[in-house]
Amino acid sequence: MAIKIKLFANFREGRGKIVEMDYTPGMTGQDVIDSLGITAPEIAALIVDGVDGKVDAMLAVPIKEDGYMAIFPPVAGG
Amino acid sequence: MFGYMGKILRVNLTTNEVTTEDLDFELAKKYIGGRGLGTKLYMDEVDPQVDPFAAENKIVFINGPLSGTATPTGGRYMVVTKSPLTGCIASSNSGGEWGAYLKYAGYDAIIVEGKASLPVYLSIDEDKVEIVPALDLWGKMVSETSDLLQEKQPGSKVLTIGPAGEKLSQMAAIMNEKDRAAGRSGVGAVMGSKNLKAITVKGSLKPEIARPDGLKAVTKECRTLLKENGVTGGGLPTYGTAVLVNIINEHGVYPTKNFQGGQDPDAEAVSGETLTEKYLIKRNPCHHCPIGCGRWVKSDKSPDGIGGPEYETLWVFAGDLGIDDMEVVIDANYWCNELGIDTISAGATLAAAMELYQRGYITDEMLDDDVILKFGNADSVVHWLKKMGNREGFGDLLARGSYRLADFFGVPEYSMSVKKQDLPAYDPRGIQGMGLQYATSNRGGCHVRGYLISPEILGLPEKLDRFDLAGKEVWAKVFQDLTAVIDSTGLCLFTSFALGAQQYADMLNEVLGTDWSAEDVLLAGERIWNLEKLFNLEAGISSEEDTLPPRFLEEEMPDGPTKGWVHKLDELLPLYYKERGWDEDGIPTEERLEKLGLL
Numbered sequence: 001m002a003i004k005i006k007l008f009a010n011f012r013e014g015r016g017k018i019v020e021m022d023y024t025p026g027m028t029g030q031d032v033i034d035s036l037g038i039t040a041p042e043i044a045a046l047i048v049d050g051v052d053g054k055v056d057a058m059l060a061v062p063i064k065e066d067g068y069m070a071i072f073p074p075v076a077g078g
Numbered sequence: 079m080f081g082y083m084g085k086i087l088r089v090n091l092t093t094n095e096v097t098t099e100d101l102d103f104e105l106a107k108k109y110i111g112g113r114g115l116g117t118k119l120y121m122d123e124v125d126p127q128v129d130p131f132a133a134e135n136k137i138v139f140i141n142g143p144l145s146g147t148a149t150p151t152g153g154r155y156m157v158v159t160k161s162p163l164t165g166c167i168a169s170s171n172s173g174g175e176w177g178a179y180l181k182y183a184g185y186d187a188i189i190v191e192g193k194a195s196l197p198v199y200l201s202i203d204e205d206k207v208e209i210v211p212a213l214d215l216w217g218k219m220v221s222e223t224s225d226l227l228q229e230k231q232p233g234s235k236v237l238t239i240g241p242a243g244e245k246l247s248q249m250a251a252i253m254n255e256k257d258r259a260a261g262r263s264g265v266g267a268v269m270g271s272k273n274l275k276a277i278t279v280k281g282s283l284k285p286e287i288a289r290p291d292g293l294k295a296v297t298k299e300c301r302t303l304l305k306e307n308g309v310t311g312g313g314l315p316t317y318g319t320a321v322l323v324n325i326i327n328e329h330g331v332y333p334t335k336n337f338q339g340g341q342d343p344d345a346e347a348v349s350g351e352t353l354t355e356k357y358l359i360k361r362n363p364c365h366h367c368p369i370g371c372g373r374w375v376k377s378d379k380s381p382d383g384i385g386g387p388e389y390e391t392l393w394v395f396a397g398d399l400g401i402d403d404m405e406v407v408i409d410a411n412y413w414c415n416e417l418g419i420d421t422i423s424a425g426a427t428l429a430a431a432m433e434l435y436q437r438g439y440i441t442d443e444m445l446d447d448d449v450i451l452k453f454g455n456a457d458s459v460v461h462w463l464k465k466m467g468n469r470e471g472f473g474d475l476l477a478r479g480s481y482r483l484a485d486f487f488g489v490p491e492y493s494m495s496v497k498k499q500d501l502p503a504y505d506p507r508g509i510q511g512m513g514l515q516y517a518t519s520n521r522g523g524c525h526v527r528g529y530l531i532s533p534e535i536l537g538l539p540e541k542l543d544r545f546d547l548a549g550k551e552v553w554a555k556v557f558q559d560l561t562a563v564i565d566s567t568g569l570c571l572f573t574s575f576a577l578g579a580q581q582y583a584d585m586l587n588e589v590l591g592t593d594w595s596a597e598d599v600l601l602a603g604e605r606i607w608n609l610e611k612l613f614n615l616e617a618g619i620s621s622e623e624d625t626l627p628p629r630f631l632e633e634e635m636p637d638g639p640t641k642g643w644v645h646k647l648d649e650l651l652p653l654y655y656k657e658r659g660w661d662e663d664g665i666p667t668e669e670r671l672e673k674l675g676l677l
Contacts, residue, residue: 006328008321008324008325008328008351009313009316009317009321009350009351010312010313010316012351017346017351044308044536044537044538045325045535045536045537045541047328047329047639050330050638050639051639052329052535052541052544052639053541053543054537054540054541055537055541070328072324072325072328073308073312073313074307074308074309074312074313074536074537074538075309075313075314075317075321075322075325075350075536076309076313076314076321076322076531076532076536076538076572076575077314077318077319077320077321077322077371077388077389077572078319078322078389078390078525078526078529078531078571078572
């Protein structure tokens with residue numbers, strides 16, 4: 001099974017819009033960003049399987065077997 | 079007098095009189111400028127129950143003490159009047175250059191009163207001020223009007239209305255530099271009601287600064303903070319406000335089809351990333367702005383480029399209409415600018431019309447064999463915008479905004495509006511603090527009176543649980559008060575992604591020679607918020623209108639990460655009133671008003 005990582009804004013540079021990764025039991029958001037070369041302080045917002053929260057907390061949440069993550073750098077507007 | 083130019087220009091269009099008055103420096107400092115001082119000047123002269131289109135109504139154009147200084151983004155101006163859309167106080171602001179140029183012409187504010195017998199425009203070149211016949215401009219689009227006036231007065235900045243303002247559409251905007259809009263609350267129609275087509279400003283005067291060396295230092299500090307901040311130094315310059323499309327959509331609060339859903343599988347087509355990759359020609363910054371979020375984009379119909387679109391515009395002509403075609407959005411943006419219409423209210427009214435068509439209230443016969451107003455029908459957008467702006471056929475009804483449209487059919491609940499002003503691009507069911515902010519906004523449905531999206535979605539300055547109610551009344555009050563401060567300085571709200579109350583106090587202190595703390599300026603913000611509330615109450619807008627459309631209170635979000643949620647306004651509103659020091663009916667108490675210096 002693979003999980004889907006959705007990337008946005010400058011996180012797409014050199015990585016693309018969507019990255020698929022092989023699922024391994026117990027893998028977390030931290031494992032994902034480590035493999036993508038993204039550090040926690042670069043992330044402003046993070047969604048794991050449809051749930052958002054504080055970045056540090058969400059990075060520790062196990063991803064579902066067919067799950068997804070959405071990772072955002074600091075963005076805003078209005 | 080430091081910071082201010084010390085002069086107010088008064089223009090009576092009934093008598094053709096132009097006079098100048100000294101600015102009361104102490105009054106100005108109490109209300110800062112812009113939104114705060116403009117509201118105070120307006121309220122001191124106008125009966126809150128005035129008909130917005132009556133000659134007795136007035137309209138104030140005002141910059142802030144930081145406008146035209148070296149501070150970052152100091153080019154904004156505010157338009158204060160009574161809104162023909164909401165009946166509330168309207169303070170609609172715009173960027174570009176016009177606000178700074180009003181100061182260079184030597185004025186802190188223009189108060190326009192009365193009504194011209196025939197169309198006119200106002201020409202300002204420092205002390206030379208003329209009311210000029212404008213019959214030749216009446217009926218012309220915004221860019222043609224701007225070009226003609228710049229030919230007559232080279233070097234000036236032009237503010238004008240389009241056909242929508244002339245024809246008193248409640249969603250008419252005031253445009254400056256062709257593509258910058260004081261878009262909300264129908265302020266363009268108040269200009270139109272006075273037969274005032276445009277105002278040109280020109281000058282080379284500069285305000286005196288109390289502590290120039292101090293201002294230089296604090297400006298450098300603020301520019302550094304803006305540059306080093308991930309939003310103001312990265313996301314906004316690179317992608318513009320359009321970068322919000324994906325993040326709002328991924329959280330399931332991106333309204334689709336008149337807020338019937340919260341997630342659009344095709345939103346990427348109109349995202350900031352797509353806009354940057356395929357349509358962006360260059361950035362299009364406002365006066366003295368180091369952020370530069372403005373866009374200059376091309377499309378098939380506009381190969382040389384046009385200004386825009388912003389996030390709200392992208393959403394309202396895409397997800398909200400079920401279309402998702404960037405070419406359609408850019409074309410719609412162009413026509414809104416040309417006709418002088420608020421993009422949010424225009425698109426939201428089309429969305430409401432499409433839901434009314436979906437539910438059988440609007441029928442093919444009513445449209446008189448015209449293009450069908452149906453979700454997903456891309457051909458309908460510009461077609462109906464033109465009819466709306468020119469008030470032709472069914473477009474005459476659309477020009478009144480979604481509330482009056484839905485109310486005409488006896489179902490106002492299908493208008494996604496607060497106090498008759500159409501809501502922007504965030505579904506409150508999944509952003510509880512933002513919903514509270516919508517409900518309590520003094521100018522009706524609005525995102526820029528307290529942008530709770532920052533903490534609830536974007537994680538700025540810290541991430542809050544967007545569904546949790548705890549403390550949201552405190553966040554709403556602080557954001558509303560700080561926004562009232564920023565709107566009064568003459569700076570752009572987007573600076574607040576990097577700057578805090580202390581930096582605004584520091585800039586004001588160096589310019590004005592004051593010694594305000596962060597708490598002092600926030601108190602001024604609270605004073606301004608309460609002043610606006612008092613106007614609304616005296617205008618007959620009771621706190622019963624501090625509410626949301628029933629859809630958000632009763633219908634669970636049907637899809638996406640916000641599925642199953644409604645907005646819990648009934649729990650939050652009493653807490654908010656208490657936090658503001660108001661009584662349980664939402665009326666400011668004497669004790670609070672006395673503390674704020676409003677009694």
